[in-house]
Each structure stands twice: as structure tokens, then as C-alpha cells.
Amino acid sequence: MTDSVAAGGTATISRGVVQTLLDLLTAKNYEVVGPTVRDDAIVYDRIARLADLPAGWTDRQEAGRYRLERRDDGALFGFTVGPQAWKRFLHRPVETLWTMRKTEDGVTVESGDSAVPKFAFIGVRACELHAIAIQDRVLSQGPYPDLAYAIRRQDAFIVAVNCGQAGGTCFCVSMQTGPQATAGFDLALTELLDGADHEFLVEVGSEAGAGILQELPHRLATDGERAKAAAVVARTKDQMGRHLETEGLKELLLSNLTHPRWDDVAERCLTCGNCTMVCPTCFCTTVEDRSDLSGASAERVRKWDSCFTMDFSYIHGGSVRKTPRSRYRQWMTHKLATWIDQFGTSGCVGCGRCITWCPVGIDITVEAAAIRANPQPQTGRQHGQP
Amino acid sequence: MANLEEILQEHPLFVGAPADLVRLVAGCARNHVFRAGDYLFHEGGAADEFFLVRHGKVALEINAPGRAAIVFETVGVGDFVGASWLIPPYRWAFDARAVELTSATGIDAACLRGKCEADHDLGYEMMKRFLPPLVKRLHATRLQILDVYGKH
Amino acid sequence: MASIDSAAPRPSDPFVPQIYRVERVSRELTDIVTLELNPLAGPRPPFEPGQFNMLYAFGVGEVPISISGDRHNSGFVHTVRDVGAVSGAIAKLSSGAMIGLRGPFGTGWPLKQAEGSDIVIVAGGLGLAPLRPAIYDVLANRGRYRRVVILSGSRHPDDMLYRRELEQWRRHLDVEIEVTVDHADADWRGNVGVVPTLIPRAAFDPRDAVALICGPEVMMRFTANALRDVGLPTDRIYVSMERNMKCAIGLCGHCQFGPSFVCKDGPVMRLDRIADILTMREI
Numbered sequence: 001m002t003d004s005v006a007a008g009g010t011a012t013i014s015r016g017v018v019q020t021l022l023d024l025l026t027a028k029n030y031e032v033v034g035p036t037v038r039d040d041a042i043v044y045d046r047i048a049r050l051a052d053l054p055a056g057w058t059d060r061q062e063a064g065r066y067r068l069e070r071r072d073d074g075a076l077f078g079f080t081v082g083p084q085a086w087k088r089f090l091h092r093p094v095e096t097l098w099t100m101r102k103t104e105d106g107v108t109v110e111s112g113d114s115a116v117p118k119f120a121f122i123g124v125r126a127c128e129l130h131a132i133a134i135q136d137r138v139l140s141q142g143p144y145p146d147l148a149y150a151i152r153r154q155d156a157f158i159v160a161v162n163c164g165q166a167g168g169t170c171f172c173v174s175m176q177t178g179p180q181a182t183a184g185f186d187l188a189l190t191e192l193l194d195g196a197d198h199e200f201l202v203e204v205g206s207e208a209g210a211g212i213l214q215e216l217p218h219r220l221a222t223d224g225e226r227a228k229a230a231a232v233v234a235r236t237k238d239q240m241g242r243h244l245e246t247e248g249l250k251e252l253l254l255s256n257l258t259h260p261r262w263d264d265v266a267e268r269c270l271t272c273g274n275c276t277m278v279c280p281t282c283f284c285t286t287v288e289d290r291s292d293l294s295g296a297s298a299e300r301v302r303k304w305d306s307c308f309t310m311d312f313s314y315i316h317g318g319s320v321r322k323t324p325r326s327r328y329r330q331w332m333t334h335k336l337a338t339w340i341d342q343f344g345t346s347g348c349v350g351c352g353r354c355i356t357w358c359p360v361g362i363d364i365t366v367e368a369a370a371i372r373a374n375p376q377p378q379t380g381r382q383h384g385q386p
Numbered sequence: 387m388a389n390l391e392e393i394l395q396e397h398p399l400f401v402g403a404p405a406d407l408v409r410l411v412a413g414c415a416r417n418h419v420f421r422a423g424d425y426l427f428h429e430g431g432a433a434d435e436f437f438l439v440r441h442g443k444v445a446l447e448i449n450a451p452g453r454a455a456i457v458f459e460t461v462g463v464g465d466f467v468g469a470s471w472l473i474p475p476y477r478w479a480f481d482a483r484a485v486e487l488t489s490a491t492g493i494d495a496a497c498l499r500g501k502c503e504a505d506h507d508l509g510y511e512m513m514k515r516f517l518p519p520l521v522k523r524l525h526a527t528r529l530q531i532l533d534v535y536g537k538h
Numbered sequence: 539m540a541s542i543d544s545a546a547p548r549p550s551d552p553f554v555p556q557i558y559r560v561e562r563v564s565r566e567l568t569d570i571v572t573l574e575l576n577p578l579a580g581p582r583p584p585f586e587p588g589q590f591n592m593l594y595a596f597g598v599g600e601v602p603i604s605i606s607g608d609r610h611n612s613g614f615v616h617t618v619r620d621v622g623a624v625s626g627a628i629a630k631l632s633s634g635a636m637i638g639l640r641g642p643f644g645t646g647w648p649l650k651q652a653e654g655s656d657i658v659i660v661a662g663g664l665g666l667a668p669l670r671p672a673i674y675d676v677l678a679n680r681g682r683y684r685r686v687v688i689l690s691g692s693r694h695p696d697d698m699l700y701r702r703e704l705e706q707w708r709r710h711l712d713v714e715i716e717v718t719v720d721h722a723d724a725d726w727r728g729n730v731g732v733v734p735t736l737i738p739r740a741a742f743d744p745r746d747a748v749a750l751i752c753g754p755e756v757m758m759r760f761t762a763n764a765l766r767d768v769g770l771p772t773d774r775i776y777v778s779m780e781r782n783m784k785c786a787i788g789l790c791g792h793c794q795f796g797p798s799f800v801c802k803d804g805p806v807m808r809l810d811r812i813a814d815i816l817t818m819r820e821i
Contacts, residue, residue: 097553100596100638106578107557107596107636143802144552144787257818284791287784291597298597300553305790312792313782316621320781326820334794341797378818447724457722460730462739485727525760529732530720534754535663535693 003220005213007204010221015198017216018076018189019050021159024215025120030157033089034122035082040068042082044089047122054079061168061241061352064361075193077123080167081351085280086128089119090152091135097287099299116148118155124185125163126178127170127349131280132158133184137343138283157208160185164193164232166239169352171365174244177349179236187213190229201229242352244365245372249346250337252371257329258378261370266325268360273306275331275354275362281347284312307331332364390415393491397438398464399515407511414497420444420484426467433476435492436468442488447481459527460485469520471495552787555594555638558582560631561613566699569620570664571629572606575637576613585609586646587671588778588806591616592786594638595627602783603628604668604805605642609675614639617667617699643786645806647672648776652748656685658740658770660761662733662753666690666699668778668805669752677710685747686713687740691733691757694719695726714741733757734764744769750806752778759816762809772810779804779812796821 005011013021025032026048034047037054047053059079060067071078096112124132132153140150160181172178181188186209190201201221204210276282286305291298305312308327313320321327339347348364355363390412394400400408418437420426426437426444437444443462447455458480461467467482467490476495502509558575565571576582590604591614601624607615620629631637649672657676661669676686688707692698698717708715716736718729729736733753749765751758758777765775781793781800793800796815798807815821 098551100555102596109554109557111551111554139789142788144789146789147551257815257821283789285784286790286792287600289594289597289599295597302790305784305792307791315780315782321820323820330794330821338794338797342799443727443729445724445730455724457724457726457730460718460728462729464739483724526732526735529734529756529760532756533693533720534756535691535697535720 003218004210005202005204005218005220006210007206009204009210010226011202011204011213011218012192012221012225013200013202013216013218015050015076015200017218018053018200020216021212022048022050022122024212025157029118030120031117032120032122035077035079037068041066042068042079044082044084044086044121050076053077053123058165059167061170061356062361063169063355063363064358066356073193074198075164075191077161077189077191078164080163080165080170081125081128081353083278083353083357085278085351085353086121086124086132087135087280087283089121090132090156091139091146091149091283093304095148095302097300097302099297101297102295112148116152118157119152120157120159122159122161124158124160124181125351126160126181127172127175127351128280129158129160129181129184130175130177130349131351134281134343134345134347134349135283137345138281157212158185158187158205160188160205162188162190162229162233163236164191166236166241167352167356168241169355169363170240171242171244171350171352173237173240173350174242174246174365175346175348175350180233185209190232192225192228192232194228199225201225242350242355242363242365244348244350244368246346249368249372250340252375253333253337253368255377256371256375257333259371259376261367262325262329264370265328265362265367266323268362269324269328270359271308271324271327272359273308274357274359276306276308277304278353278357279335280349280351280353281335282306286311307334328362332367335364336368390417390491393417393440394438397440397491399438399466399519403511403515407508410501410505410508411493411498411512414494414501415491416494418490418492420488420490422484422486424484424488426482426484426490427478428481429478431478433468433471433478434495436466436471436495437482437490437492439463439465439467440489440491442490443485444488444490445483445485447483449481455481458530459523466516466519471499472516552640553785555592555600555640558614558637558639560633560635560637563631563633566617567697569629570617570699571620572615572617573628573631573637574607574611574613574615575639577639582612582614583642585614585642585671587649587675588646588668589642589644590668590786590805591639591641592643592783593618593624593628594640595624595631596636596638598627599624600638600640600784601625601628602643602780602786602801604778606667606670607674609671617664619664640786643801645802645804647750647806648748648808649675652750653682655683655774656687656742656747657683658687658742658747658749658765659689660733660737660749660751660753660765661688661690662751662757662761663692663697664699665751665753665757665778669750670700670703672750673707677707677713680710680712685742687742688713688715689733689736689740690715690717691736691753692717692719693721695722695728716740732760734760737761737764737768747774749775751775755780755816772813773808775809776806777809777812777816778806 139146163179185205188203335347445457446459447457562574594600603616620626784790786801788802
């Protein structure tokens with residue numbers, strides 16, 4: 001018996017219907033991507049079967065540490081976020097922008113390969129929904145929107161999942177980006193696992209979501225089920241592994257640009273750039289111009305880049321940011337401070353990946369707290385002062 | 387001599403200076419006119435008179451064997467020429483050549499040093515007036531040696 | 539910010555270079571050439587003095603180069619110095635060659651804001667190239683400004699960019715032009731010393747003037763200091779910033795300077811907005 005549920009409404013589906021959902025999306029020509037276990041981590045890749053999901057797995061995350069562990073139940077989404085973000089599908093790591101060919105008449109240009117599948121993302125967390133919205137602002141709402149990105153975004157079908165637990169490095173509560181998914185999804189699932197009962201509360205977030213739900217076996221959610229789902233989220237809220245005080249954070253960091261803490265973190269930071277690779281909002285790219293040996297054709301390829309490289313700020317025979325200190329400072333002040341000036345929100349969604357995947361365990365919340373505990377504002381003659 | 391006091395008071399080094407200070411300094415001063423190409427002083431000479439430029443332009447230059455003189459700075463209206471009169475052994479470090487017709491007020495260094503030694507208030511006032519343009523010139527010189535327009 | 543609202547249609551894809559033909563190449567100095575570029579089809583897009591284009595050498599790469607021609611010229615004029623693989627490839631192009639071009643991008647000089655006031659234009663070295671379109675505009679609309687002062691510094695008299703034009707501009711009786719060099723031989727009868735030393739003697743009223751500065755960053759800072767020392771407020775001093783650029787359209791993140799993207803919040807920036815980070819190292 002399937003009742004019609006409009007956007008904002010809730011329904012309940014059983015565990016098996018998740019498979020039906022995957023099949024339905026595949027049948028509608030979506031490339032279905034979701035979490036799966038590979039190389040001792042939970043990554044995002046093509047999935048087709050329920051068995052592809054990390055059923056019964058959870059993750060233990062701490063600064064510089066990530067391990068998978070078996071759960072004592074069969075939860076399909078009983079983990080938080082892994083090393084990858086959805087940006088690897090929306091803002092591709094490698095993209096050919098165009099190819100140019102010299103002909104007898106002149107030069108022809110072809111835009112890059114824009115034949116990209118439309119994606120269905122399964123299991124997007126609240127922090128990740130915010131991260132996607134942040135990248136939307138950066139990449140498609142400026143004076144020069146990235147149209148390829150905008151099309152991929154438009155075509156994507158998003159099935160969010162409300163976290164049933166917080167990770168060891170999570171602080172979405174501090175960043176007001178979770179744990180409840182509130183917007184930016186087509187459907188949002190909350191896993192309700194109670195002994196033998198394994199169901200999902202489904203919240204409809206859009207007309208497209210309503211349409212898909214209509215084709216799945218479901219029933220209207222009861223008050224009890226809604227309450228259980230709310231309890232799941234409330235429990236997660238209390239489990240946050242980290243806290244970041246955001247009050248006045250932008251002003252704090254921008255007035256402490258010469259704080260000795262930057263020297264302190266510079267002694268630890270390897271400038272490996274892991275944080276920028278795993279961060280769901282980092283968007284920086286570079287371009288590579290290539291030509292074939294005959295010089296008859298050339299192409300420009302855009303690739304992910306990191307502000308931690310020496311090349312990133314290279315001008316006139318030298319880099320502007322030579323020292324690791326300056327590069328770490330650039331990353332952290334951009335993420336937590338100047339991003340606000342540029343795009344109206346913080347660049348951080350509190351997912352904790354940068355803390356987990358830093359090989360030396362540098363923790364952005366600890367660094368910010370250290371500066372806040374002992375501010376040493378830069379002095380120095382300003383041009384405007386007499 | 388009254389004429390010299392008015393002339394001194396027009397120069398940025400003495401603008402706003404109290405009348406008795408100007409009178410004291412004027413007592414060591416005299417007018418000069420240099421034609422284009424005239425040297426105000428040569429390297430190694432006794433730094434016994436320094437100059438406040440009223441009109442014209444003066445090139446500070448260094449001679450090196452086998453090549454033309456290198457001009458490293460020109461100074462003009464409102465500037466001073468010569469700082470070595472302040473420090474023993476009171477010998478000029480460079481050549482100073484008038485680039486065009488230049489009128490300048492020359493101030494006898496021994497005379498002024500003597501008056502400053504006798505009247506420390508005068509000495510301190512002279513220091514306050516002379517140091518800022520000297521320091522600014524040092525800053526400019528430092529920027530100059532960076533050779534910022536060169537290729538890196 | 540002084541960003542430009544251009545009414546002209548943008549190229550369909552700002553990532554893709556348009557093809558231009560090199561019409562004319564003139565050698566300015568040993569390693570500096572000026573290219574005049576015309577689009578293969580249609581008119582070139584309009585530009586504001588101070589803006590730049592990304593010039594693409596086939597298969598080699600792209601560099602941001604300020605536009606340095608007259609607004610009324612049918613093509614884009616660019617003065618390029620050979621300092622690397624890409625600029626070297628561009629500097630070696632000959633008349634008839636093809637070149638890729640994306641732009642114009644960025645903010646322009648505050649010529650509107652300066653109307654009715656004195657305008658002081660200070661160039662250091664190659665910095666005269668991004669200022670030349672502003673100078674053309676000012677001289678063509680001389681009546682809109684009160685006193686016009688142009689100061690230009692070079693390494694040596696033999697390294698003076700646009701020397702013949704400087705001499706021509708000097709013939710304008712209502713414009714003050716002073717040049718200086720960092721060092722010279724005895725047969726140079728002009729000024730020797732850094733550009734900031736020209737400021738105290740320049741004839742403008744700091745109570746109502748706008749200054750445009752372009753050159754190496756160190757030169758711009760020292761010049762701004764000298765202007766501030768004579769009383770010009772920092773919200774009337776403009777500089778042209780430079781940072782690593784890849785996309786030139788605010789998407790790649792490379793050109794960030796504090797909260798600003800030099801490609802879209804600059805390159806022309808008002809000093810009071812960046813003064814606090816301008817003197818900080820490695821920002």
C-alpha cells in the first residue's frame with residue numbers, strides 16, 4: 001500500500017526497499033554512488049547491491065587515525081565519513097577543459113568532455129549537504145559559473161542519511177551543519193534498527209524525491225517512528241568528538257596572523273596536503289597545458305590543487321608563501337575566516353576529515369582554541385595611521 | 387645677513403624654526419651659484435661646508451677607474467647636499483656636481499659644529515631637523531639597491 | 539570594490555581562449571616587446587584601463603598580461619617581458635602568428651573617482667604598461683581632471699619603457715611629467731633616485747587627489763608611504779596587485795591575497811582595503 005507523500009512529508013520503508021531504491025535509480029539511468037568498504041576504509045564508489053554497502057561496519061576516528069571495526073548489528077549506515085567527499089564526482093579531480101587543433105585554415109577548439117553521467121548519491125550526511133551547498137556557491141554562483149559543475153549538480157539525485165552516531169573528530173554541531181539533514185536532499189533516510197526490526201524513516205525533500213518514493217513500497221510514518229528518528233539524531237548530537245567555538249572566529253584569526261601558534265603548528269605540518277584532498281569544500285585547482293609532439297594539437301587539463309604546494313603561490317621566480325608556516329596559515333585562515341568574506345559562510349562544515357587524515361594529527365579545533373586562549377594580535381604600523 | 391635668514395627660513399630644513407636659531411645658523415651661511423658642470427666638492431676633500439639647494443639640481447656621483455662616473459642620486463630644490471660634515475674625519479665620501487645652473491646656501495661646517503657644541507639646545511634642534519631627511523634618504527637608498535626593476 | 543560592470547557580452551565559455559592574430563610587433567627594450575592583437579572575427583570586447591587578458595601560447599601555457607593600449611585602438615595592445623617559458627614564447631611571436639586570449643578580466647583604474655580632483659600617476663619599471671591606457675584616457679579627457687602629474691621610474695635611462703611617448707606627453711603644457719632612474723652615467727642630466735623621492739616636489743594637492751601606482755610591490759609600498767607622508771589619505775591611493783593566476787575567473791583559488799581574489803577583486807585595489815596585509819610577509 002503506497003500513500004502519496006509530498007515534499008516535507010515522512011514515510012517508512014523496510015530494509016529491503018533500499019535495494020529497490022538502488023534498482024529504481026539505476027533503471028532511470030542514474031549512476032548510483034554510495035559508501036562501500038575498500039582498502040580498509042569506507043569510500044564512495046558505484047554500488048548496485050545492498051551487499052555493497054558497509055553493513056555492520058563502523059569507523060573509529062581520531063586525530064591522525066582511522067580504523068574500521070565490526071559492529072554488533074547490521075546497520076547499513078552505521079559509520080560517519082571516510083576519506084572521500086562527494087566533490088570527486090561533482091568537481092572532478094581531473095577534467096579536460098578543451099582541446100585545440102591547428103588546421104590549414106586556422107585553429108579549432110573543442111570544449112572538454114562534458115558527457116558526464118547523472119549521479120544518484122546514496123548516504124550523503126548533513127555536513128556533506130552543507131559542503132555541497134558551499135561548493136555550489138563557490139563554483140556556480142560567482143560572476144563566472146562553472147557550467148559543467150552546475151549541470152552535474154542539477155542532475156544529481158541526493159539521498160541523505162541522518163547520522164546514527166557521531167565520529168571521533170566530528171563537530172557539525174559547532175558549525176551548525178548537522179547532524180540533522182535539513183535541506184539540499186531529495187530524500188533523507190534515518191536508520192531505525194531495533195533488534196530484528198530494520199526500517200528507515202524517509203523524509204521527502206523535493207518533488208523529484210516524492211516521485212521516486214511514490215514508486216517504492218512504503219507507508220506513511222507514524223508519530224512513534226518520527227520520534228524514534230528524532231531520538232537517533234538527538235543522541236548523535238550529544239556524541240560530538242570535537243567542539244569549535246565559532247563566535248568571533250574570523251576576527252580572532254585575522255587579527256592573530258603573527259601569533260606564535262603558527263610557528264608551533266609549522267613544526268608539525270608536513271605540507272602533505274591531505275587536508276585539502278579530503279576536505280569536502282576545498283576547491284582549488286590548477287591547469288596543465290599540454291601539446292602533442294608535432295605541436296598540432298594542444299589541450300588544457302584542470303586538476304585538483306592544494307595551497308600547500310610551493311607552486312601554488314609562485315610568481316616572479318619565487319613563491320609568495322615559501323614557509324610551511326605561511327601555507328598552513330593560509331589554509332586555516334581561508335577555511336575559517338576569509339571564506340566568510342568571500343562567500344558569506346564558513347568554509348568548514350565540521351566533518352573532521354582534516355583531523356582524521358592528517359598524518360601528524362593536527363587538529364583545526366585545537367589550533368583555533370589555542371589562539372583564542374591566548375590572543376596576541378599583530379601590531380604594526382598601518383598605512384592609514386599617521 | 388637678514389637676506390640670508392629669509393632664504394634659510396624658506397628651506398624645508400628650517401621652515402618654522404625659531405628666529406634666534408635661524409640667526410645663529412645664518413651667521414655661518416653664505417650664498418653660492420654653481421654653473422652646470424661645476425663641482426660643489428670632491429671625494430676626499432675637507433667636508434667644511436654643506437649646501438641647501440635653492441634652485442637647480444646636483445648629482446652625487448662616484449668615480450671608478452676606467453669608466454664614466456656613476457650618478458647614484460640627484461637632489462634638488464629643498465634638499466641638502468653633504469652629510470659627512472657631521473662625522474669625523476670630516477671628509478667628503480663622494481663627488482657632488484651641479485647638473486644645471488644651481489643656487490645653494492652654503493653653511494660653514496666648523497662654524498655650525500662650534501655653535502652647536504656651545505649651545506646644546508641649538509645642537510638638539512639641528513639634530514631634530516637634519517636627521518629625518520637623512521633617514522628618509524637612507525630608506526630610499528635601500529630601496530634603490532634592491533634593483534626592483536631588474537629581472538629575477 | 540571598483541569592479542567593472544561591463545555591458546558587453548562575455549565569451550560563451552570563459553575557460554576557452556579566443557583566437558587572435560598578432561598584427562604588429564614592436565621591440566621596446568632588449569627583452570620587452572609590444573604586440574598588437576586583433577580578433578579573427580568580430581570586434582574585440584571593450585576593456586577598462588587596468589584590466590588584463592590571459593594570453594595563451596599554443597601548447598605552452600597562459601600568463602596574465604595587463605592591457606596597455608588605447609581604448610580606441612581596434613585591437614588589444616600588450617607589452618610583454620620575456621621572463622619564462624610562456625612569456626618567452628609570446629615575446630617571440632611574429633606578425634601573422636596566432637595567439638589565444640581570454641578576457642578582459644579584473645578591476646580597472648579609478649578614473650571616474652578621480653574626476654574633479656588632481657590625479658597622480660606613478661609608474662615603476664614595467665608598471666608603466668598597465669598605466670598607459672589610463673594615461674591615454676586622462677590626456678584625451680584632460681578637462682575632467684585638475685592637475686595631472688605623471689611620475690615614472692626606471693632602472694637606467696637605457697631601460698626606460700615608452701621613452702618616446704613620455705617625451706611626447708611631456709609636450710602637453712598642462713601635464714607635469716617627471717622621470718627618474720635608479721642609476722645613470724654622467725651624461726644623464728635628469729633625476730637619479732627612486733620614484734618616491736619625486737613625491738615631495740610633485741605639484742598636487744594631497745587634500746584632493748587620487749593616486750594610481752603600478753610597479754614592483756616594494757616600489758608600490760614605498761611610493762604609497764611617500765604619498766601618505768605628504769598627507770594623501772589611503773582611500774585615495776590605488777595599487778595594482780599581482781599574484782599567481784591560473785583561471786583568472788575566481789574559481790581556482792591561486793590568486794588569493796587575504797580575502798581578495800586578485801583576478802576579480804583586483805588587480806587594481808584601493809590601499810586602505812589591503813594596507814594591513816600589504817606589509818605582512820607571505821600572505
